[in-house]
Amino acid sequence: MTILLPGTLTDAYRMLSDDPDVTPVAGGTDLFAHWPENRVKQSTTYLDLSGLAELRSMRWTKSELVLGALTTYWDVVTDARVAAEFPNLVTAARQVGAVQIQARGTWAGNIVNASPAADGVPVLLAYDATVRLGSRDGVEDIPLDEFYLDYKKMRRRPDQLVTEIRIPRRTYQRAWFEKVGPRKSQAITKVGVAVTVAGETWRIAANSVAPTVCRCPALERYCAAVAGAKGQPLTSPSDLLPAIRSDVSPIDDIRSTAEYREQVLARILFHALNDAGV
Amino acid sequence: MKRREAIDKLTGREAYIDDIAIAGVWWGCTVRSAVPRGRIRDIRFGAEIDWSEFVVVDHRDLPGPNQVAMIENDQPVLASDRVRHIHEAVLLLAHPDRDRLREARRAIHIEIDEEPAIFDYRVPPPADTVQHGGDNVFKRVRIDKGDVDAALVAADHVVEGVYETGAQEHVYLENQGMVGYVEDGVVTVKGSMQCPYYIHAALRHALARADNEVRVIQAATGGGFGGKEDYPSVLALHAALLALKAERPVKILYDRDEDMAATTKRHPARVRHRTGVTSQGRIVAQDIEVLLDGGAYVTLSPVVLSRGVIHASGPYHCDNVRVEGRAVLTNAVPFGAFRGFGAPQTIFACERHMDVIADELGMCPLGLRRKNLIQDGQSTSTGQVIRDGTDRIEILDRAVRDAEFHQREAADRAFNSTHPYLRRATGIATFYHGAGFTGAGETYLDSRAQVVGLATGEVEIRTANVEMGQGALTTFVKIVAEKLAVEPDRIRVAEVDTFHVPNSGPTVASRTSMIVGRLLERGCDALCATLGGDWTGDKFERELLRWHAEHPGQELIAEVRYEPPPGVEWDDERYEGSAYGTFAWATYAAHVEVDLRTFGVRLLDFVAVQDVGTVLDEVLAAGQVQGGVVQGVGWALMEECQFVDGAMANHNLTNYSIPSSDDVPPVRVVFYETPYAHGAQGAKGIGELPMDGAAPAIVNAVARATGARPAVVPLTPEVLMRVMGSA
Numbered sequence A: 001m002t003i004l005l006p007g008t009l010t011d012a013y014r015m016l017s018d019d020p021d022v023t024p025v026a027g028g029t030d031l032f033a034h035w036p037e038n039r040v041k042q043s044t045t046y047l048d049l050s051g052l053a054e055l056r057s058m059r060w061t062k063s064e065l066v067l068g069a070l071t072t073y074w075d076v077v078t079d080a081r082v083a084a085e086f087p088n089l090v091t092a093a094r095q096v097g098a099v100q101i102q103a104r105g106t107w108a109g110n111i112v113n114a115s116p117a118a119d120g121v122p123v124l125l126a127y128d129a130t131v132r133l134g135s136r137d138g139v140e141d142i143p144l145d146e147f148y149l150d151y152k153k154m155r156r157r158p159d160q161l162v163t164e165i166r167i168p169r170r171t172y173q174r175a176w177f178e179k180v181g182p183r184k185s186q187a188i189t190k191v192g193v194a195v196t197v198a199g200e201t202w203r204i205a206a207n208s209v210a211p212t213v214c215r216c217p218a219l220e221r222y223c224a225a226v227a228g229a230k231g232q233p234l235t236s237p238s239d240l241l242p243a244i245r246s247d248v249s250p251i252d253d254i255r256s257t258a259e260y261r262e263q264v265l266a267r268i269l270f271h272a273l274n275d276a277g278v
Numbered sequence B: 001m002k003r004r005e006a007i008d009k010l011t012g013r014e015a016y017i018d019d020i021a022i023a024g025v026w027w028g029c030t031v032r033s034a035v036p037r038g039r040i041r042d043i044r045f046g047a048e049i050d051w052s053e054f055v056v057v058d059h060r061d062l063p064g065p066n067q068v069a070m071i072e073n074d075q076p077v078l079a080s081d082r083v084r085h086i087h088e089a090v091l092l093l094a095h096p097d098r099d100r101l102r103e104a105r106r107a108i109h110i111e112i113d114e115e116p117a118i119f120d121y122r123v124p125p126p127a128d129t130v131q132h133g134g135d136n137v138f139k140r141v142r143i144d145k146g147d148v149d150a151a152l153v154a155a156d157h158v159v160e161g162v163y164e165t166g167a168q169e170h171v172y173l174e175n176q177g178m179v180g181y182v183e184d185g186v187v188t189v190k191g192s193m194q195c196p197y198y199i200h201a202a203l204r205h206a207l208a209r210a211d212n213e214v215r216v217i218q219a220a221t222g223g224g225f226g227g228k229e230d231y232p233s234v235l236a237l238h239a240a241l242l243a244l245k246a247e248r249p250v251k252i253l254y255d256r257d258e259d260m261a262a263t264t265k266r267h268p269a270r271v272r273h274r275t276g277v278t279s280q281g282r283i284v285a286q287d288i289e290v291l292l293d294g295g296a297y298v299t300l301s302p303v304v305l306s307r308g309v310i311h312a313s314g315p316y317h318c319d320n321v322r323v324e325g326r327a328v329l330t331n332a333v334p335f336g337a338f339r340g341f342g343a344p345q346t347i348f349a350c351e352r353h354m355d356v357i358a359d360e361l362g363m364c365p366l367g368l369r370r371k372n373l374i375q376d377g378q379s380t381s382t383g384q385v386i387r388d389g390t391d392r393i394e395i396l397d398r399a400v401r402d403a404e405f406h407q408r409e410a411a412d413r414a415f416n417s418t419h420p421y422l423r424r425a426t427g428i429a430t431f432y433h434g435a436g437f438t439g440a441g442e443t444y445l446d447s448r449a450q451v452v453g454l455a456t457g458e459v460e461i462r463t464a465n466v467e468m469g470q471g472a473l474t475t476f477v478k479i480v481a482e483k484l485a486v487e488p489d490r491i492r493v494a495e496v497d498t499f500h501v502p503n504s505g506p507t508v509a510s511r512t513s514m515i516v517g518r519l520l521e522r523g524c525d526a527l528c529a530t531l532g533g534d535w536t537g538d539k540f541e542r543e544l545l546r547w548h549a550e551h552p553g554q555e556l557i558a559e560v561r562y563e564p565p566p567g568v569e570w571d572d573e574r575y576e577g578s579a580y581g582t583f584a585w586a587t588y589a590a591h592v593e594v595d596l597r598t599f600g601v602r603l604l605d606f607v608a609v610q611d612v613g614t615v616l617d618e619v620l621a622a623g624q625v626q627g628g629v630v631q632g633v634g635w636a637l638m639e640e641c642q643f644v645d646g647a648m649a650n651h652n653l654t655n656y657s658i659p660s661s662d663d664v665p666p667v668r669v670v671f672y673e674t675p676y677a678h679g680a681q682g683a684k685g686i687g688e689l690p691m692d693g694a695a696p697a698i699v700n701a702v703a704r705a706t707g708a709r710p711a712v713v714p715l716t717p718e719v720l721m722r723v724m725g726s727a
C-alpha cells in the first residue's frame, strides 16, 4: 500500500494524471469500512486529500453556499447559518452514522462513493447542487442531477477530483428530509426522501429506491399540481404510486423489499403533504 | 461493592485473547465449505502460493476420533469426505503473517460434488435429504398430563394459533478467539469461553489424551450469551491441532464476518397451540407442538428442545397438557445455545397466544392471565407442584400499576383516534424461567467448587465459572465475603484454569450465582468446620493464620459437591417431575408506538417486574434485566438472520441490526425477593429470564395498537406491513 501526500491541489492533480489507479481518500469512512479483509481487492495507492487546505473551506457567496470537498457532516451540523438557510443539510447530516462518522465523513466522499443509499445526496439534489470537478485540465461544473449515469457510474474521470459542491441560495417555503432505516440511528437507509418547495417549484429526491440516488420528476410535477390546486386532492397514499413507479425502480435486497420501499415512500409523502395542508 | 474488574475494563488494561502477545505465535485460519451438502472430490492448492511456508491441517491430523464431543458425537472437527453445511471447516492453515494467510485461504479450492440439501425445517424431508436417523429428527420430547383430547372436546372454545420465531446472532462484543500451544507435553488452549470443562472433554476425546495432558485456560471474555457455550470446543480443537502440527503457539481470531457466518445462532422455531377454554376464560386443555430447526449437527439441540418444551405451556395451571417437541436437521450452520435456550421461542408463542385467546373471548388479557396463573399447590405441565410462596398475581398487578396500563389505555385510545398515522398501546407478557440445568442435569454435572484458606489469611475461590461481562466475579466475591464477614479485598478468585480449578460446571443456564454460589457458601462452612468453629470476620482470619502456623507448607482446601435439593425428582422418560429446582417469575409490559407510514415500532416505555429470589447485587441484577430486555427488543423487532442455502447472508453488523441506545427507552426494573432455600443467599437464576418476556410483550402491544394479529418475530416493518395487509 502506498499513500501519496500531495501538498497542493496542483500536486494532487499531477499525481492523479500520472497514475489512473490512484484512489483519493477524504474521510476514509467508506473506503476503509471493510479493512483489512478487502485490502487485497483494493487499489493499493491512495491519495490523501486531508492536507489540501484548498479543499477545506465552507463559504458563502451572494448566490451560493460552497462546500469545499473536505467539508464534513459535522462542519454543517455545527453551523447555525446552514441550519437556518438549508435545514435539510443539517437534518441529513445528523442522521449519518454517529458522531464519529459525522466528524470524518465528507459530503464529497458521499457523492463519489455513489451508494444508492447515500443520505447526503438526496438533500443536495433537492437543493439543486452542482458538483465542481477539477483536474490538470481545468474545472468543470456538473449539476448533481446529471452526475450519476448508473449504479456506481458517474461523470467523473479518474484524474478528476471533486473540489466543491455549490448550492444555490433561494427562499424555500418548505424543506424536509425523512430517512427510514432498520433502527433509529446508525442505520443504512431503506428508503429516504428529501423535499424542497420554492414558490411553485418542487424538488423531490429519493435514496435507496433506484440504482442511484435520484430526482423524482413525476412526483415533483404531481405534487406541484396538487399544491397549486390544479390536480385532484390527495385522498390516500396510493394516489402517489403511479408517479412513484414512473420515477423509481426499487428492488428486493438484503435490506428491504421493493414493495416496502414503494409503499413507504408513498406513505411518507402522503402524510407530509397532508401535514403541510396540501 | 465495586465491580472487580471494572477499572481494568474501563482503562483497557483487561487483556482479551487478541491482546495477549505470545512469543513466536503463528496465526491460524479456517478453510470452509462453500456448499451446503456434498462429497469432497478434490482440494486444490493454488500454484501462486509457496505452501512450504504454511502449516496445513486436515482431518487426517486428528490423533483421536474426528468428533467434537458434545451430546452426540456427530459433528466432525474437520470434514473428511462430506460436508453438511456452508462454512463447515475442512482445512486449517497457519502462517506467521496474517495477510499471507488471507491470500493463501483464497488460493485453496475445495471441489465438492453437491448433494440434495434441505433448508426448510417445517417441511418433511424428501428421501434424498435424509441425513440423520430415518427422518432427520434429532430429538423428540413429549409431555402428557391429563386427557387433552377429551378436554378439548368438552371445552367451550378451542383457540388455535401458529407462531414462528427467527434465528438470532449473539453479537457478543468480543469475537471468538483461541490460542493453542503445547507446554511440557500438555496441550493447552486459552481463549474466550463459557465452559472450560466442555472444551477439556472435547480436547481429551479428539486428541486422545489423558485428563492431565490437556489444559484449558479462560482469557478475559467479552460476552457470551450462549455463543461461547458449545462453539469454543470446535475452535479450541482447531487451535490445538494447528499448534501440535506447527510445534509452536497458534492463535485463531475470528473477525466479525467469520464469527457471524460460521458460529451458532438461536434455533428458529415454530410452535402451534390448540387451547381449550371455558367461556369464563379458564384454560382446560393445552395441545402444543414445538418444532426447532437444529441445523446440520446435533450440538445442543436436544437440551434446547427440552427447555423449550417444558416452558411451552407458560406459567399457568392446566390439568390437561400435551406438548410434542421435535428438533430436526437442516443443512444450515448448526444452531446452538443462546440466552433462554429454547424458552424464549415457546414463551413468545404462549404469551402471544394468550392475547389471541383473550381477543377471541372478548376478555381483558390481564384478566385471562390472572385467572390462570399457577397458584401455590398447583402444578406445571410436568406435574411439578409449585409451592414457593411467590405472589404471582402481585407481580402481574405491579407491572400493570407501574406501566399505568389502564390510564394509558384510555389516553392511547384518544390519541389513536385523532393521530393520522401513529398508534399506541401497551402489551404484557407473564412468564417464568426454570433456573439451572433441566431435570436431572445438575445431578449429572456433579459440580465441585473450592474455597481455599490461604496462608496470608486471605480466601481464594476456585471454580470453573467465568466472568464474561455479567459480573460473576463480583457476585462470587460478595457471596463469600458476606458469608465469612470479611472484606471483599481479602478474597481472591483463581484464574479459570483446568489445572487449578475444579469442574463446577458450565457458565450457562442461569446457574452460576444460584448453584455455584451456593456451593461456595457451603465451601465456607466446610472451611470453617476445618478451622473448628463458625468463625467470621477478624476471628476467622486469626483462626486461618493459626491453622497455617500449625500446618506449615500445607494447603487448606475446602471442596464441596453439588447435592440435589430434597424432593427434586425427574423422570426423563416420561418428562414428569421437578423440571427445575425453582422458577423465577415475571411480568413485563411494553408501551409502543407504531408508525403506519413506515410500519416501524418505537418503544415508549418498558416495565420489567420479576421475582428472582434474593437479589445478590442490585446493580448487576438490574443490568442483567436491562440487557436481556434489549436483546429481546432486537429479536422482536429487527434482528433478522437472512439465510441463503442455510448460511447467513447478512453476516456483518452493516446488515444485521441490533438495537442502538436510541431504540430503547429506560427499562424500569422491579424486583420481588422471595428467597429460594437452595440458592446462594436465597437467589434464583436471573440471566436468561429477561430474554423471554420482551418479544411477546412488544408484539402483543403492536397487535393491540394496530388490531392486526402478528405471530412472528422478528416483526420487521416489512413483515408488519404484510400482516396488516396494507400492501
Ligand SMILES: Cc1cc2nc3c(=O)[nH]c(=O)nc-3n(C[C@H](O)[C@H](O)[C@H](O)COP(=O)(O)OP(=O)(O)OC[C@H]3O[C@@H](n4cnc5c(N)ncnc54)[C@H](O)[C@@H]3O)c2cc1C
Binding pocket: A023, A024, A025, A026, A027, A028, A029, A030, A031, A032, A033, A049, A069, A095, A096, A097, A098, A101, A104, A105, A106, A107, A108, A109, A110, A111, A112, A113, A117, A118, A119, A120, A160, A161, A162, A163, A186, A187, A188
Ligand atoms: C459506521 C458507518 C456508518 C455510516 N453511516 C452512513 C449513513 O448513515 N449515511 C450515509 O450516507 N453514509 C454512511 N456511511 C458511509 C460514509 O461515511 C459516507 O458515505 C461518507 O460521506 C463518506 O465520506 P468520506 O470522506 O469518508 O469518503 P472516503 O471513504 O474517503 O471516500 C469515499 C469515496 O469517495 C472518493 N472521494 C472522496 N473524496 C473525493 C474527492 N474530493 N474527489 C474525488 N473522489 C473522492 C473516494 O475515492 C472513495 O471512492 C457510514 C459509514 C460507516 C463506516
